[in-house]
Amino acid sequence: MGRRLLLLGPPGAGKGTQAKRLATALGIPHVSTGDMLRLAVSEGTELGRKVEAIMAAGELVPDDLMIAVVEDRLARSDAQCGYLLDGFPRTAAQADALAGDAIDGVVLLEVSDAEIVSRLIRRAEQEGRTDDTEDVIRRRLEVYREQTAPLIGLYQERGMLHEVDGVGSVEEVLARVVVALAGEPA
Numbered sequence: 001m002g003r004r005l006l007l008l009g010p011p012g013a014g015k016g017t018q019a020k021r022l023a024t025a026l027g028i029p030h031v032s033t034g035d036m037l038r039l040a041v042s043e044g045t046e047l048g049r050k051v052e053a054i055m056a057a058g059e060l061v062p063d064d065l066m067i068a069v070v071e072d073r074l075a076r077s078d079a080q081c082g083y084l085l086d087g088f089p090r091t092a093a094q095a096d097a098l099a100g101d102a103i104d105g106v107v108l109l110e111v112s113d114a115e116i117v118s119r120l121i122r123r124a125e126q127e128g129r130t131d132d133t134e135d136v137i138r139r140r141l142e143v144y145r146e147q148t149a150p151l152i153g154l155y156q157e158r159g160m161l162h163e164v165d166g167v168g169s170v171e172e173v174l175a176r177v178v179v180a181l182a183g184e185p186a
């Protein structure tokens with residue numbers, strides 16, 4: 001099974017939940033750009049101050065900033081034998097920046113829009129994320145469709161895409177992801 005993996009899918013598809021479990025199972029680091037940015041905001045770092053308003057509005061952090069953050073993270077020693085990227089790439093420019101690194105597989109978690117909105121509203125109640133209000137959710141979905149969904153075709157053309165039904169229990173979906181990736185060369 002390839003060890004440089006990407007998880008793609010709309011906000012609310014369950015990427016974070018699945019990525020954590022899959023990364024643990026494979027013994028590779030879970031690299032979530034959303035988690036890294038939220039940490040920077042909560043710590044009040046320079047990066048956090050730059051991205052706070054952008055995230056609260058559901059917009060994307062500029063590519064140059066995001067690419068630098070991910071390059072730094074992937075240069076660390078724990079990522080040298082593989083990683084699971086969650087939330088990156090989100091734009092064509094970000095996908096280009098990764099192209100030098102041989103990606104082994106891409107998993108697309110598929111979930112309908114109606115299911116996404118209800119999941120995100122539930123998550124807002126449970127986790128209190130400031131970008132989970134209804135207007136911002138709608139904007140994040142729009143941004144996903146415009147900027148990130150086109151990457152699906154790109155990875156499909158490269159023969160790397162595994163489409164997985166993201167509706168079901170956490171265990172059911174994880175099992176589907178593992179089966180989908182099992183077809184990857186070692």
Ligand code: AMP
Nearest residue numbers: 033034054055059060061066087088090
């Ligand atoms: P996530 O937790 O992946 O949904 O990310 C939360 C927010 O962080 C997004 O709505 C963006 O504002 C920002 N973000 C995370 N990853 C990226 C990325 N690869 N490019 C641009 N913005 C990002």
